[in-house]
Amino acid sequence: MKEVKRIAYLVRPTEGGIRAHVLALLSQIDRSRFEPVLICPPTVSLFHEAEKIGIQVLPLDIVGEINPRRDFRCVVQLRRILKRIRPNIFHMHSAKAGLIGRIATFGISPRPRLVLTEHVFIFDERTGRLKRVMMALTERLLARATDRIVTVSEALRHELLVEMGINPRKVITIHNGIIFQPLVHVAKPGKLVGTVSRLAPQKGVDHFLRAAALVCKRVPGTRFVIIGDGPYRTQLESLANSLGISERVEFMGYRTDAIGMVRTFDVFVLASTRESFGLTLVEALSQQIPVVASRTGGITEIVDGETTGLLAEPGNAEDMADNICRLLEDPALAASLAARGCDFVRSQFSAERMAQETQNMYEELLS
Incomplete structure (x- = not known):
């Protein structure tokens, strides 16, 4: 033996x-x-x-x-x-x-x-x-x-x-x-865009908020969710207020049921300016949620910008907002990217x- x-x-x-x-x-x-x-x-x-x-x-x-x-x-x-x-x-x-x-x-x-x-x-x-x-x-x-x-x-x-x-x-x-959770489709409560991230400078949540302010002008009624906590939370809440979107953005803090919340998103965003991998992207794609992410670090090994999700230049709120709006305004594109992204991450990660x-x-x- x-x-x-x-x-x-x-x-x-x-x-x-x-x-x-x-x-x-x-x-x-x-x-x-x-x-x-x-x-x-x-x-x-x-x-x-x-x-x-x-x-x-x-x-x-x-x-x-x-x-x-x-x-x-x-x-x-x-x-x-x-x-x-x-x-x-x-x-x-x-x-x-x-x-x-x-x-x-x-x-x-x-x-x-x-x-x-x-x-x-x-x-x-x-x-x-x-x-x-x-x-x-x-x-x-x-x-x-x-x-x-x-x-x-x-x-x-x-x-x-x-x-x-x-x-x-x-x-x-x-x-x-990751250990994949069952693929579950849930009813979507209106247009909802969200992220799961530690609230620290390199995670780019400030760029996500600036992009959210631009999306609000193009796609009225869109709401935003931020799941996660960290040392930058107070500054980010102040930024949301100064951008005039505090009523559209919900800071949910750390959640043990984050994957359940992600299933309700129309678009998942990872706005990091520096990211070695992007585990939350894999989790979101595994639930067939279309994604927009920064073109940086290990993210591009998950999202290619064409078939598994869309990519924006790091720190560029306008580029990120354009890609979010593209998915919100084109359900067929969003569904196609989500399906192919789901197949890819479940086979590779x-x-x-x-x-x-x-x-x-x-x-x-x-x-």
């Missing part, structure tokens, strides 16, 4: 795409071949969700931001855990988990195979040159001790190779995958496919 290999997963505090990715992976992993152990903060929902599906979960006081004192204690605690459970593979998710995790494994014997999955772009327009150089140098050094680095899109892989200078033989792309590619990587590393 073949030996079951233990895979330890390290996750920092997260409630967004990383949480969904890890939970989907854990739910699909073949437990006749691999024994998953999740290491994460006990305060996040992933801790309890993983327990519910029978995953062994170990608590770790890891924080999202750089905090030297707490990070040092975390490294010490993590080393004790790894020495006790002795995983065959140690799979870290996100740059912060990768930093803590790889430092913690120095000198451990036997050393597990190290895998890091990067979920988001490392740099943005606010990252200064000196910080870029230091971050790139640190990652190149840590990459030497890493057996495989996984990116969730080709766009993110390109950043690691070109801007970080990582050895291309170590970096592979395994696209994100399933959790089963993601898990199989990940397990193939594990087998290769252990051979």
Whole structure:
């Protein structure tokens, strides 16, 4: 009988795409071949969700931001855990988990195979040159001790190779995958355009609101919904008021039933100015909701601008409004794009496919 290999997963505090990715992976992993152990903060929902599906979960006081004192204690605690459970593979998710995790494994014997999955772009327009150089140098050094680095899109892989200078033989792309909900058609309550997004500057919700103001003039009666929360909410609510559309826009905050709300949309919009993948696009398209998204990052690996959805230039509210109106005013086009988009994402971005590619990587590393 073949030996079951233990895979330890390290996750920092997260409630967004990383949480969904890890939970989907854990739910699909073949437990006749691999024994998953999740290491994460006990305060996040992933801790309890993983327990519910029978995953062994170990608590770790890891924080999202750089905090030297707490990070040092975390490294010490993590080393004790790894020495006790002795995983065959140690799979870290996100740059912060990768930093803590790889430092913690120095000198451990036997050393597990190290895998890091990067979920988001490392740099943005606010990252200064000196910080870029230091971050790139640190990652190149840590990459030497890493057996495989996984990116969730080709766009993110390109950043690691070109801007970080990582050895291309170590970096592979395994696209994100989701556990698809049943395709359900619901009655549409008038013309409704919405987005699901963290309310942070790079998500471009301010551009969505400016586009909404333009759509209101061309397609009277259209309403808008924003699902999600974040540090930018107060500013966005003020912007909606200054644009004169506050009565047309509903800020719904974080919702556990977001997919049910998305089913009522006539158009789904993702206005990010920088996006490594775009998991919410996959979720919307999987419900045959036509989409308009920014032509940036990993989004173009989901939406091609012609057959699976429409693309607008990042930060261009006029272009985004034109595309939203095009779908609202042409139901046949909207239905065609939604149907083809649904077929595409359900064939390409399933959790089963993601898990199989990940397990193939594990087998290769252990051979």
